Structure formats: structure tokens, C-alpha cells
Amino acid sequence: SSASIAMVQSLAGSGAFGTEWENALNVAIPFVLGANIGTTITAQLAALRTNVTSRRTAWAHTMFNVIGSLVALPLVYTGLFGRAVHVVAPWELSAKTVIPTIAVAHTLFNVVGSVIFLPLAGWLERVVTRTVRPRRGEAMGAAVVLEQHLLDTPVLALRQARREIVRMARQAQEAVRCAVTALMDGSRKQIEQTRKLEDSVDDFQTLITSYLVALSERQLDDAVSRELPVLLHMVNDLERIGDHAMNVAEIAERKVEHNQTFSEAAVAEAREAIAETEAMFTAMITALEKDDIQQAHQVLTHEGRINRLQVQLRRHHVCRMTDGVCTAETGIIFIDLVDNLEKIGDHMTNIAQSLIGGAQWFGIEGNTLSGEFEAIDQ
Template sequence: GFGLLFVGIGFMKDAFEPLEHSRRVQELFVSLGHRPFLAILAGTGITMLLQSSSAAIAIVQLLAVGGAFGSDWHVALNIAIPFVLGSNIGTTITAQLAAIQTNVNARRAAWAHTVFNIAGVAMGYPFVHLGWFGTFVSAICPWTLGPTTIAMSIAVAHTAFKLADAAIWLPMAGLLERFVVRVVRERPGDAAMRPIMLEKHLLDTPEIALEQSKREIVRMAKTAKRALCASIAGIAENDARKLAAVREIEDFIDCFQLEITSYLSALSSRHLSEEVSIELPVLLHTVNDLERIGDHAVNIAEIAERKMDQKLLFTESALAEADRLKREVDQMFDYIIGALQNNDVEQAKSALTNEKHLNRMQIEFRRSHVDRMRDGLCTPEGGLIFIDLVDNIEKIGDHLTNIAQAVIGGLQWAGVEPKIAQNPHMID
């Protein structure tokens, strides 16, 4: 692709040769050179049409080398500079077009790019209009301006402008961020807990698309942990609001599953490397495990509602055991999230240690609760609810174990590949 740029420049050189010797073209460019604002607009328009600032600047360089800006090379440089500044504004159209159907963060990034470039040109315009910028470029270039050096001088002018622009904006990056957040508002649905990094444009670059999918799986894991924490807190505290939140979070988890699965399904139809092909089914299996964790969180919420409806209470011993289970599965979740984020095998192995603890706790707590029922310390109904709670947490540990084993195995799936769900909203 980079080599083709130079091939294209060679074609453009041949195409623009008649213009270089045209008296009218020279008069037009000299006229624009005396009106820098119009030259900036012309540079903006050319770049927007080409959607490439590199190509637009190459055209300006070719015209300058051919003498289209006149034979006074200092004047030619001053004519070329406004076109170069205009190309910096025109190039923002590419980001704006790419961000139209994307999430709020992508739109804000596009507008930050636009504001950065337009403000930079606005700040540089007085120096260009007075000819000071051209004089500065001539002074820092260690060569005499001429037909063989004018193109390099234009490149130096562009580089100097971009460096100055960046130096001015660097200490004001926070101000720029606050401005675009205020200007680019969230659309309905932007604020919902859903995947935000699964861009269709990336599907043609499978390695990047796969990395974005992994990031969304990490977000899904964090969301599943929220559901679990809310459900266990709800059953321990008899808090109806936390139990209602569990179902809302489960809807988010289902949304993650649907969109990530659809995205990975669309990715599977592309030309993939062997490594990406191997990882795809493992990631699908991981998504399914996280969705099942969300289901178990809802199960716990339903158990809690039964407990509240029947006005049952856990004993202090049962509450202490529930808290131990929560802390163990919380730690296991943290290890899993860290393992997924960093592909950290050691954290995945630590999660497996937690799973062994959960299994032992399940056996121990079931026995101790049977003893409490036998001793009349709790009702049979309360005992069944507690055992259901313990069993659901243990099953959550099993699903987290599947994910840990996938990370330890280098995201290589040795079992039956999970079926990719088909849906009417699948990405093309």
C-alpha cells in the first residue's frame, strides 16, 4: 500500500505536466498565493475529494517543482504553504465519514481530530498571511530554495506546522476532551451497557477485530460479576432493589452475548490466519460461559425472592458461609478478568485454586446446613434455599474454570466447537 502511493505520485506527475506549463494555471495559483484564505479553502476541497492529505500535498509539490507557482522559489513556497494547511482541514473528512455509524467515543475522537486541525490552521493563519512562516521554513532548511529543493521545503513546512500544532495542544488536551464531550452528545442507546468496540470496519483486519472482541469479552465478564455481586447481596440483605438490578444487568449480558457472537460469526467468514481460526471457537465458548453466569445470577435472585416471599431468615452461620462464598467467587472473578485482559496464565491458575476452594466449601456448607436443619436451628424451607444458593455459586465457579482453562491452553479449544447463534441482526 505504501509503495502504491509512490506509483500514484508518478502517475500524477505525468498527468499534471501540461498544467505546469500553462500560463493561466500559473496566474491562478499566484493569485491564490496572494489570498491565503482562498488557498486554504482550495487545499481543503482538494483533500476532501481525494480523502488523502498525502496525495493532496504530493500534488502541490509536483506543481511547485514544475514551476506552476512561478520561478521565484520563495514566492512559490509561500503559495504552497496555505494549500498544505488546507489539506490538514480536508483530511478530517475521512474520520468524520468513518464515525457516522459508530459509537459516541468514536464520534468524539473524530471531532477532536477536526477541532485540533481547524484550530491549528486558525492559529497559524496570521503567520502564513504575513509571510513569516515561509521565512521561518527557509531559515531552518539547510539548502537554497530551487526546483530540486522546493518539494523538500514544502514537506518541512508541513512537518513544522504539525509539530507546532501538537506542542500548542499538548498542554490543552484536557480542555479539548471536555469540549468534544460537551459538543458531541450521546444518542439514545449510546449509554446502554452494550459492546462499543465491535466496529464493522475492522472485520477486514481480523487480528484487530479479534482483539476488540477480547476487550468486549472482558467488559462482559465485569458485567457478569456485577450481576453476581448484586444477587448475593440481595439474598443476604433482602434488598429488592438489588434483585431488580440483577435482571437489568442480565439483559446487558444477553446483549453482549448476541452482539459479540454475531461479530465473531461475521469475522469467521473472512480470510483468517490459523491463529485467529483457532481462537474464535474458544472465545465463543467463553461468551457462552459468561452468559450462563448471568443466568445463575438470575437464579440466585429468584431464590432470594422466594426467601423474601416466605419471610425466611438465614442464621448467622449461614450468612457467614454465604459471605465466604461471595469473597471466594469474587476473587476468582478478579483473577479471570485479569487473565482475560492480559492473557495471564498465572492469574488463570490462581482462579483454578479458588475453584478447588469453592468445591470444598460446597461440600462443607451443605453438610453444616443439614446439621443446622437437624438441630432445628433453621427451617427445611430455609435450608433448601441456602443449598440452592451454594449450588448456583459452585456452578458459577465451574464456568469460570472453563474460562481459566481456555487461557491456560493459549485460547485453543480441544472440545466440540460451540454453535454460532444465527440472528436477523447479524453483521454483514
């Protein structure tokens, strides 16, 4: 729109709209409104091959400018808009001053439009959400920054995929949080939330995997070629974490339906295992997001603790069942929880090992990781 408005300014200043400068301004303002509508084409074209969020943003931009122009047009022809411009720009119109006055009119339109639309943002969001639907096979609430046009620039595409893998990890973490909360507190709402989050994790897997497969069909250098399979394995590990979160949610549902309760000792031990898993998640996501090898090693440390806890807690719970403190039913639920947390830890360990190997396929094989396992065993 800047180029169009510059052209309008040039025409007005040269007298193309007449030398009655007030009339010239009133003729120029509709061109300004048209330029604001025309500029939406750029956003629409840019969003053609992108995801649903980008397309909705483009349409929100279009609606803002079109509705704003339709509201402003009657004000232009009644002279109210011109008078408002003169309030902001009180100088006398001439061949020289009509040019900055047109710029003021453009600014005034956008500023006033923004102020008016600000309280209507929620309404605008609902309209574009209902109007612009996901394409067939396009998942909602999952990866939103996987632009197809970046596939021709593999380094940028890979960086994008890694950023989405971090988001997927956060979704998996939240799914586990909801699942263990459901189990410990007996919350059906958290069970349902776990289902939604697990579906979101599955969507991430589908979209990221498809994106990486499409990237693999491009001409890639050795570094990108080695990183691709590692990222695919990370995605699969995160999806498995989501599955285990759903397992815990189903255990929670069984616990609620049968009105089962843990003993105080079982609650304390379960919370210890949950806290260790949460700390492991934090280290894993930090390592993944910042490529922090130190945090990746921290994940392996937590894995060793969770493995030891699994053995200890199973033994303690068998003793409680033998002593009659817990029933066989709650014992099965408790052991299922501990086993699922340990498996979640295993998948996070896989991701940490990949990062320690430099997220390169050759770096996570052979002797690179043997020392890590030895360190855990010691």
C-alpha cells in the first residue's frame, strides 16, 4: 500500500485531482482506502500454501481493512473524515501540504480502525475461525510453523521441525502431568484433558513426520541427511510418551470407577516418582530447546534414579500388600503407574542420547553412549 499511496500523493501534488485542494484531498482519500484493501492481496498470496493459522491471520487482516474502509467511506462523502483529518493536520492545503495530509489520512484510518477493532478482536477471531477451516488432513492445535515453501531451504526447514519437536515435547509433558493428576486426585476432567493432549501429540507426530519425509526428498547435505532420521526417532519417542500418558489416564479411570485409594506411603512414593519424571522432562526439554548437552546428561542421571525407584517402589508395595496395608487392586494400579513412568523415562533417555550424539545418526551408535550407560550403572 505504501507504493500506491505514494503514487496518489504524487498525483494529488501535481494537480491531477484538481487545484481545489480540499476537493483534491476528498478525491485522494478513497484511493487511500482502496490501497488499504489492495494490500491484503499480498498477505493472501503469502498464505496460500501455509497452514490454517497463517490463512486465518491473512483473512483477519483482509476483514479489518475491508470493514474499516466500508465504515469510513460514508464519512468521506459526508466530509466528516476530511474534517477529522484537518483536526490532526490543521495547516492550509496547497500543492505541497496536500501530500503530507494524505499521509495523515492514511495514518488516521489505520489508528482509528485499530482502536475500534480492539474490543472486537474476539468477534473477529471467531468469524475467521468459522470461515477458514483446516484443509483435509490438516490437524488443528498441532504443528503450526511447518511452512512447505521452506522445504527448498533444508537448514531452515530442519530448524523449524526442531522447534515444533520442542512444542511436541511440551504437549507430551502436559499430557503426563494431567494423567498423573487424574490418578492422584481422581479427576475425570484431567482424564479427558489427557485424551485431548494425547490426540494433539499424535497430530504433531503426523505433521512433523510428513514434513521430514518431504524434506528427505530434497537435495540434502550430509549433516542434514544424518540429522533427519534422528529427529524422526525423537518424534516417535515423544508419541510413545503420549501413549504412556494415556495408559496412566486409563489406570486413573479404573481407579475412580472402582473407588480405589492409595495408602499414605503409596501416595508419598508415587509423588516421588512423579517428581523425578517431571524433573527429567524439564531437563530433556531444556536440552532439546537449547541443544544443551549438560542438560542431556542430567536426563540420564534422572533415568538412573527412576530405574532405582522402580525397583524400590515395586518391592515396597509388595510388602504393603503382604502386610494388608494395600489391596491387590490398588497394588496393580500402583505398579502400573510406576512402570509407565519408567517407560516414559526410557523414551526421554533415547532423546537425550540422540542429543549427546550431536543429533547425528552416526553419533548415537557404537561406543558413543556406552559410557553413559556405565555411568548410570555405577
